Amino acid sequence: MKAEILSVGTELLLGQIVDTNAAYIARRLAELGITLYRKTTIGDNLARASAAVREALQRADVVIATGGLGPTEDDLTREAVADALSVRLVESPEVLASLARFFGARGACMTDNNRRQALCPEPGAGGLIPNPMGTAPGVLFESGVKRVICLPGVPREMEQMMDSWVVPYLRDRGRGPDDAQVIKSKVVRTSGIGESALEALIFDLAHGHDNPTVATYAGGGECQVRVTARADSEPEADALIQSVLARLDARLGRLVYGYDADTLEEAVGRLLAHAGLTIACAESCTGGLVSAMLTDVPGSSRYIDRSLVTYSNRAKVEELGVKGRTLAAHGAVSRDTAVEMATGVARIAGVDIGLSVTGIAGPGGGTDAKPVGAVHFALADMRRPSLTTARMRFGGDRAAVRARAAKFALDLVRRHLMGDSQNRPADHPTGGQ
Amino acid sequence: MKAEILSVGTELLLGQIVDTNAAYIARRLAELGITLYRKTTIGDNLARASAAVREALQRADVVIATGGLGPTEDDLTREAVADALSVRLVESPEVLASLARFFGARGACMTDNNRRQALCPEPGAGGLIPNPMGTAPGVLFESGVKRVICLPGVPREMEQMMDSWVVPYLRDRGRGPDDAQVIKSKVVRTSGIGESALEALIFDLAHGHDNPTVATYAGGGECQVRVTARADSEPEADALIQSVLARLDARLGRLVYGYDADTLEEAVGRLLAHAGLTIACAESCTGGLVSAMLTDVPGSSRYIDRSLVTYSNRAKVEELGVKGRTLAAHGAVSRDTAVEMATGVARIAGVDIGLSVTGIAGPGGGTDAKPVGAVHFALADMRRPSLTTARMRFGGDRAAVRARAAKFALDLVRRHLMGDSQNRPADHPTGGQ
Numbered sequence: 050m051k052a053e054i055l056s057v058g059t060e061l062l063l064g065q066i067v068d069t070n071a072a073y074i075a076r077r078l079a080e081l082g083i084t085l086y087r088k089t090t091i092g093d094n095l096a097r098a099s100a101a102v103r104e105a106l107q108r109a110d111v112v113i114a115t116g117g118l119g120p121t122e123d124d125l126t127r128e129a130v131a132d133a134l135s136v137r138l139v140e141s142p143e144v145l146a147s148l149a150r151f152f153g154a155r156g157a158c159m160t161d162n163n164r165r166q167a168l169c170p171e172p173g174a175g176g177l178i179p180n181p182m183g184t185a186p187g188v189l190f191e192s193g194v195k196r197v198i199c200l201p202g203v204p205r206e207m208e209q210m211m212d213s214w215v216v217p218y219l220r221d222r223g224r225g226p227d228d229a230q231v232i233k234s235k236v237v238r239t240s241g242i243g244e245s246a247l248e249a250l251i252f253d254l255a256h257g258h259d260n261p262t263v264a265t266y267a268g269g270g271e272c273q274v275r276v277t278a279r280a281d282s283e284p285e286a287d288a289l290i291q292s293v294l295a296r297l298d299a300r301l302g303r304l305v306y307g308y309d310a311d312t313l314e315e316a317v318g319r320l321l322a323h324a325g326l327t328i329a330c331a332e333s334c335t336g337g338l339v340s341a342m343l344t345d346v347p348g349s350s351r352y353i354d355r356s357l358v359t360y361s362n363r364a365k366v367e368e369l370g371v372k373g374r375t376l377a378a379h380g381a382v383s384r385d386t387a388v389e390m391a392t393g394v395a396r397i398a399g400v401d402i403g404l405s406v407t408g409i410a411g412p413g414g415g416t417d418a419k420p421v422g423a424v425h426f427a428l429a430d431m432r433r434p435s436l437t438t439a440r441m442r443f444g445g446d447r448a449a450v451r452a453r454a455a456k457f458a459l460d461l462v463r464r465h466l467m468g469d470s471q472n473r474p475a476d477h478p479t480g481g482q
Numbered sequence: 483m484k485a486e487i488l489s490v491g492t493e494l495l496l497g498q499i500v501d502t503n504a505a506y507i508a509r510r511l512a513e514l515g516i517t518l519y520r521k522t523t524i525g526d527n528l529a530r531a532s533a534a535v536r537e538a539l540q541r542a543d544v545v546i547a548t549g550g551l552g553p554t555e556d557d558l559t560r561e562a563v564a565d566a567l568s569v570r571l572v573e574s575p576e577v578l579a580s581l582a583r584f585f586g587a588r589g590a591c592m593t594d595n596n597r598r599q600a601l602c603p604e605p606g607a608g609g610l611i612p613n614p615m616g617t618a619p620g621v622l623f624e625s626g627v628k629r630v631i632c633l634p635g636v637p638r639e640m641e642q643m644m645d646s647w648v649v650p651y652l653r654d655r656g657r658g659p660d661d662a663q664v665i666k667s668k669v670v671r672t673s674g675i676g677e678s679a680l681e682a683l684i685f686d687l688a689h690g691h692d693n694p695t696v697a698t699y700a701g702g703g704e705c706q707v708r709v710t711a712r713a714d715s716e717p718e719a720d721a722l723i724q725s726v727l728a729r730l731d732a733r734l735g736r737l738v739y740g741y742d743a744d745t746l747e748e749a750v751g752r753l754l755a756h757a758g759l760t761i762a763c764a765e766s767c768t769g770g771l772v773s774a775m776l777t778d779v780p781g782s783s784r785y786i787d788r789s790l791v792t793y794s795n796r797a798k799v800e801e802l803g804v805k806g807r808t809l810a811a812h813g814a815v816s817r818d819t820a821v822e823m824a825t826g827v828a829r830i831a832g833v834d835i836g837l838s839v840t841g842i843a844g845p846g847g848g849t850d851a852k853p854v855g856a857v858h859f860a861l862a863d864m865r866r867p868s869l870t871t872a873r874m875r876f877g878g879d880r881a882a883v884r885a886r887a888a889k890f891a892l893d894l895v896r897r898h899l900m901g902d903s904q905n906r907p908a909d910h911p912t913g914g915q
Contacts, residue, residue: 060699060708062518063667064508067500071523075497085495086530088523090504093697097519121681122689123697160682182877184678203700205878234496245617248554249593256555264526264556266493267636275493330791336777337770340791344769347845347880354794355801358773361787364831368788398797412780444615445638447780 050222052083053109055101057117057126058202059092070115070200070207077211081219082232083111093117098129106133106195111219116202118185120162126199127168127188134192137171144169144177144186151184178214182206187214196222233286237274237297238311239304240460244272251300254293261289263297270456271313274301303467306460313459314342320466321352321402328462329398330356331369331390333381333407334424338455355398359390369393382407382419384438387427391436395429402465403429406458410450424454428461437465483655485516486542488534490550490559491635492525503548503633503640510644514652515665516544526550531562539566539628544652549635551618553595559632560601560621567625570604577602577610577619584617611647615639620647629655666719670707670730671744672737673893677705684733687726694722696730703882703889704746707734736900739893746892747775753899754785754835761895762831763789764802764823766814766840767857771888788831792823802826815840815852817871820860828864835898836862839891843883857887861894870898 054071061068071088078085086108091101098117105112117126131138144167152159166185169177178187178198183206190197198215200207239247244267248255251274255263261278274297278289298305306316321328330339330353340356343349357368362381365371371389379385387405395403408424415421422444428437439461443453487504494501504521511518519541524534531550538545550559564571577600585592599618602610611620611631616639623630631648633640672680677700681688684707688696694711707730711722731738739749754761763772763786773789776782790801795814798804804822812818820838828836841857848854855877861870872894876886 058699059697059710061505062508062521063512063708063710064505064510065667065669065706065708066699067502067505069500072494072497072500075495077497079496086525087534088495090521092519101520119699120678121698123695157679158682160678160685162681162685163678205882234498236498245553245593245596246590248595249591252593252595262556264492265554266491266499266552273498275496275498277492277496332770335774336782336786337765337773337789337791340770341768341774341884344791344793345881345884349769350793354792355797356770356791356793357801358770358777358789358791359787360777360783360789364788368790448778449638451774451778 050083050111050219051109052078052085052111052113053105054085054088055098055105055112055114056088056090057093057098057114057129058090059094059123061090061116062092070202070204073204073208074113074115074211077216078113078219079232079234081216083219084232093123093125095125095129095132098125099132102130102133102197106197110195112195112197113215114197114199115207118166118188118199118201120160120166120184122162122165124165127165130188130190130197130199131170134174134190134195134197136174136190136192138168139171140164141167141169141177148184178210180206180210181213182209189218232277232279233283233290234275234277235290235294236309237276237294237301237305238307238309238313239272239274239301240306240313240456240463242272242304243267247272247274247301247304251297254296254300258293261293263293270453303464306463312342312345313456313463315346317459317462317466318343318346318349318352320463322348324466326402326466327352327354327398327400328402328404329353329394329400330458331365331394331403331405332356332358333360333365333390333405334410335406335451335455335458336360338451339404339406339458342455342459354400357394357397365390369397380419382409382423382425384425384427384440387425387438388429388436391427391429392431392434395431401431402462403427403431404458404462405429406454408450408454410447410454412447422450424450424457426454426458426461428465430465437461483516483544483652484542485511485518485544485546486538487518487521488531488538488545488547489521489523490526490531490547490562491523492527492556494523494549495525503635503637506637506641507546507548507644510649511546511652512665512667514649516652517665526556526558528558528562528565531558532565535563535566535630539630543628545628545630546648547630547632548640551599551621551632551634553593553599553617555595555598557598563621563623563630563632564603567607567623567628567630569607569623569625571601572604573597574600574602574610581617611643613639613643614646615642622651665710665712666716666723667708667710668723668727669742670709670727670734670738671740671742671746672705672707672734673739673746673889673896675705675737676700680705680707680734680737684730687729687733691726694726696726703886736897739896745775745778746889746896748779750892750895750899751776751779751782751785753896755781757899759835759899760785760787760831760833761835761837762786762827762833763891764798764827764836764838765789765791766793766798766823766838767843768839768884768888768891769793771884772837772839772891775888775892787833790827790830798823802830813852815842815856815858817858817860817873820858820871821862821869824860824862824869825864825867828862834864835895836860836864837891837895838862839887841883841887843880843887845880855883857883857890859887859891859894861898863898870894
């Protein structure tokens with residue numbers, strides 16, 4: 050089975066929103082082993098959307114469209130697909146009644162424009178796809194062996210319908226003689242290495258293999274290795290991936306922090322929870338980002354119970370006990386201040402590990418000695434006690450500097466705890482860079 | 483001039499990364515008044531990428547491709563475009579030398595696979611586009627009146643090259659007789675209203691207008707209104723937009739927090755800075771998100787100097803002075819605890835406004851009385867003093883609950899300060915919901 054994705058919405062062509070829906074659908078299709086060769090984005094225009102549906106159906110068996118099902122008059126996807134397939138749309142009394150119930154339950158009034166959401170393909174040409182979270186049902190069009198599945202553009206609704214209806218539907222349609230393949234992918238997530246260096250490190254694994262393929266890419270402030278296998282069954286695909294994965298892991302060692310949808314904060318959380326350690330952060334330039342990332346992990350209250358965001362010098366002194374003379378002598382962005390922040394927050398919170406970040410996020414505030422992007426980090430391990438410090442200079446704008454600094458701080462904890470579990474305390478380099 | 487965007491990368495078709503590049507390029511094209519009718523995504527496959535280039539050039543004058551210019555062997559965009567246009571690629575000695583310098587300056591070794599980045603179109607068929615931030619130069623292909631511009635997939639590099647090279651290049655190419663139009667758009671950003679209700683409120687403005695068009699959409703936890711005008715000149719387009727904008731603003735009032743790329747945290751920051759007020763946050767379930775958003779705004783140190791993330795009951799008592807008996811009687815997720823958190827942080831930080839958030843982010847921890855998504859907020863204005871409280875129940879997963887709670891908290895500040903500037907203190911409703 051071959052599929053294409055069609056994203057409908059002028060706001061996508063104007064760049065006002067980023068198409069996260071297409072990525073979500075693509076992941077689900079990959080998990081099903083359905084080949085996706087193309088994604089297309091088109092605006093709220095009946096003729097062009099209809100043409101795009103026709104073209105996609107020449108190449109693919111199934112087209113999944115998102116967007117353009119809402120209540121407003123520029124929501125044209127139903128009409129475009131009906132036109133492409135020469136199918137008539139009729140108003141469904143059941144959907145009308147259910148729309149009235151939906152609005153009634155919320156004490157809201159159903160507007161006339163909501164009625165268009167009750168349009169569905171004429172009998173024999175498809176049906177509606179339930180949308181438990183919103184007013185716009187999805188629409189299934191069936192024409193010969195071709196299928197067009199229309200889902201709303203609101204990500205939460207689309208995702209729910211994709212998981213509860215579309216995935217089982219596509220799985221049930223079974224596979225034809227040409228679709229005997231499963232495609233499986235594993236992403237190896239690394240931290241602390243650039244793409245070119247990463248590829249050089251695994252060059253022999255990345256080349257001369259057609260199945261599985263091994264490819265590197267950079268994104269989201271890190272580099273990843275993607276291993277993709279095609280096979281007749283899931284276990285076969287898994288075995289192919291495993292054969293390469295073992296070699297990748299051996300080659301990359303501690304550069305690997307996780308796999309697939311793992312996040313760095315989950316990796317850090319697992320290490321903390323496993324060791325039974327607690328952590329507290331003292332953040333300046335990251336302003337709460339490190340704490341927000343750490344607490345994004347369910348169950349993080351096991352290892353983090355507080356963090357102090359100390360943006361001003363006064364707050365650093367009052368909340369963390371940083372010494373006035375340290376700030377006067379070295380400035381807020383310095384190794385010494387970072388160290389007093391980390392030890393201060395660890396002492397106050399009574400935790401095992403204090404982590405601090407202080408830097409110049411920009412755009413203003415940079416000097417020759419401390420340019421925008423300069424960030425100091427300290428990690429105080431109160432059990433020994435030991436100190437690890439680092440100074441980095443990150444590129445990019447304010448948001449990029451903050452995001453990179455937050456990731457670096459988390460990776461500092463990860464590397465410290467990895468060293469922990471593999472070295473004896475005496476062998477562990479402290480004092481840092 | 484008509485343009486299309488071609489995103490190249492199997493990782494996009496597997497849904498492993500979201501295509502933010504296409505949105506960025508689309509915004510720049512819209513600003514230039516260049517019509518974008520379609521975006522296409524294709525994998526790292528020479529034949530399919532080459533076919534997609536050929537198809538796009540049948541519809542458009544300019545194709546902007548991103549991705550597939552890196553050093554690895556699955557980076558095939560140069561080759562695909564050369565194939566589609568029947569252009570030969572030759573190695574550029576200048577680029578080779580500059581690559582060697584780039585690696586030398588970083589104390590790194592140039593690998594053989596980096597050499598492919600020195601391939602450029604044969605003389606007369608285009609040239610290279612400088613990439614000041616990375617190793618892969620962009621490539622310009624010229625064939626008759628058609629142009630293909632290839633940019634790297636790393637967002638930071640692509641954005642820099644788009645702004646410094648591609649935008650001036652496209653502007654200089656001038657406009658043909660059919661391209662007399664400028665497209666301009668204005669996005670009106672709202673907070674606190676759903677899409678259907680928003681459309682009902684502005685139905686007459688959204689319909690019966692072809693130019694400018696007025697459309698609503700939902701995304702990123704808020705609803706927006708997009709006004710798009712086509713005209714022969716920028717001032718004409720601006721005038722068309724202004725005529726509708728004034729009516730939208732009058733209709734929507736305080737639901738509007740900003741325009742275009744404005745963020746809620748910027749709107750809140752402007753109000754705080756304008757009033758000369760200071761703020762501090764006491765966060766529980768949001769774990770630092772509200773503080774991270776507030777400090778994401780350059781110059782935010784004028785109004786925020788600290789925030790306390792108090793995840794555990796102990797931290798709420800120790801850091802904020804929340805009373806043990808309040809926690810025992812009402813629990814951490816309660817109006818009373820939220821109030822003591824807000825007044826506590828305001829007192830400790832010595833600021834005008836204390837803002838607190840405490841709730842159940844999930845997935846665990848919910849009960850019938852306090853289900854997942856239940857969040858209490860308090861805003862203590864220490865000048866009067868006055869208290870505003872709110873209780874909300876947000877849908878979605880842990881990340882969605884946290885993000886929505888953070889946005890709601892910021893909007894609580896915005897609405898409080900808007901009331902401030904327009905009502906006398908005696909008229910201002912306090913005590914809350």
